[in-house]
Amino acid sequence: MDLVSEQPSPSPARRISQRIAAIAESATLAVDAKAKALKAEGRPVIGFGAGEPDFPTPGYIVEAAVEAARQPVNHRYTPAGGLPELKAAIVAKTRRDSGLEIAPEQVLVTNGGKQAVYQTFATLLDPGDEVLLPTPYWTTYPEAIKLAGGVPVDVFAGADAGYLVTVDQLEAARTGRTKVLLFCSPSNPTGAVYPPEQVRAIGQWALEHGIWVVTDEIYEHLVYDDARFVSMPVEVPELADTCVVLNGVAKTYAMTGWRVGWMVGPRDVIKAATNLQSHATSNVANVSQRAAIAALTGDLSAVAEMRAAFDRRRRTIVGMLNDIDGVVCPVPKGAFYVYPSVEGVLGRTIRGRTPTTSAELAELILEEAEVAVVPGEAFGPSGYLRLSYALGDADLTEGVSRIQKLLGEAR
Incomplete structure (x- = not known):
């Protein structure tokens, strides 16, 4: 008699614990990683995803x-x-x-x-x-x-x-x-x-x-x-x-x-x-x-220089985003992010697609304008985008210009 074969089979073990399986991936890091991967493929992607100053450490x-x-x-x-x-x-x-x-x-x-x-x-x-x-x-x-x-x-x-x-x-x-x-x-x-x-x-x-x-x-x-x-x-x-x-x-x-x-x-x-x-x-x-x-x-002189650059970029990006029909961008008073409402864009057709969530809109912007932004779903309700302006002035202007052109086609 094969005693081993008569033992009851254990139930399949869960490979990943429920606690860890329930964790959502960091959306900001995911967007940044995707932007960098596309850049590595030779695509001219501009990333507004990561909250990371573009300056070197002093x-x-x-x-x-x-x-x-x-x-x-x-x-x-x-x-x-x-x-x-x-x-x-x-x-x-x-x-x-x-x-x-x-x-x-x-x-x-x-x-x-x-x-x-x-x-x-x-x-x-x-x-x-x-x-x-x-x-x-x-x-x-x-x-x-x-x-x-x-x-x-x-x-x-x-x-x-x-x-x-x-x-x-x-x-x-x-x-x-x-x-x-x-x-x-x-x-x-x-x-x-x-x-x-x-x-x-x-x-x-x-x-x-x-x-x-x-x-x-x-x-x-x-x-x-x-x-x-x-x-x-x-x-x-x-x-x-x-x-x-x-x-x-x-x-x-x-x-x-x-x-x-x-x-x-x-x-x-x-x-x-x-x-x-x-x-x-x-x-x-x-x-x-x-x-x-x-x-x-140390002193805070390097910090003051970075803050001055962020302030300049803040004014630029807010003005450019508010020029887009359907976008409402409050003026941020701190950090280096803007968080525009894009509810006025959702439900409109852009290049044959009709995004109904900010996640769908962010995907469209990445694919059609080659600009990476983070959708509002990562931070709460849909209907918003987060853009970090902690990137170079030229990239900032070019990236938002691409978004302006794409969303300007909304019908």
């Missing part, structure tokens, strides 16, 4: 990294939570830029801002906890929330509201399961900047209802016109014990590839998140940390 930062690479001390493991010197630099930078007073024990250095986002939610959330998510949102936020077992709750504000949610909207979305509010100003993807009085009102509302705030401040230096960045725990100091601040060097110093971000928060939260990181990645690459020290302790 030279003094690069030189600090080169010197750090020569030092054997940087060839070894260092504390999982970050180099003490970098934590000290973050403390000083936070005081200088936002007026928030913190201690080194309140800082965790992470592998870019995305790790800070995920670890914050993993540390704060239990299964079923709800996170209020002002919409349009950065594409990674809902995925990080769901990975941590949380439930994202969209709170939508459209172009007519300047993409700014109100306290009344947040209150309407609040339930007994609400634990966290995600707040991002200046905003990715819209470029909206909340005025100080609205930041204060939202912070006071969160404090009143015992809701944690996770505030992403990575675009703090990129504000224009009369807009002013303010940090919520500075506007509402009593909120500091239930607030986590996310930041990094990527956008301010053109250091997207160096992968240095951080989270700032109450000591117990930072200690718990550091424990998580000690098992996930250990320390951030030491050479990158040394480069970040140079960035944060």
